[in-house]
Amino acid sequence: MVNKVEKMSARRRSRRGYQIDLSDLHAQCEANYHRLMRLFPEYEQRSECVFAAGDVSVVLEVMARDRYTTDMRLRYQGATPGLPKSSHFDLRLYHDARMAEVVHCSTSRRFEARYRYPNPLMLQQDEKFQQNRFAAELLEFCLSFGRSVETTLSNPDNRHP
16 A cells, blocks of 8 residues: 555656755755855945956856845856856845755856746756756865965956846
């Protein structure tokens, strides 16, 4: 009897497809917040912080400050194989929850928490988690290999100052 119930439960799960794991997403957002605080602790006083490592540059730029949130843009430039020459993420920092979430990516429009797969744009089912994970990898790269520099990068996206 128990075996039959387990099989029915497994079939129901497989029919539902991809399920968002909120605890993993929240853990990723919390870790990203702490990485940002280590990299750019003076974000309230300064509007920009630049890191460089070899041919790769990463800029953290404060776009807006509110009482409980801060919007930042994480821009990266470099000759990294397989990646666009330059791109950016827009991050929203929630100070009361101590979380930083990717809310926009320059390589895609606003993205949903999950997608059907396959889809016309061939986005991953867990695209939101993947974007937050890539932002985490860039932040870890800065923590491990980057050095802070005072010069700013030219803005490749003339639409956004």
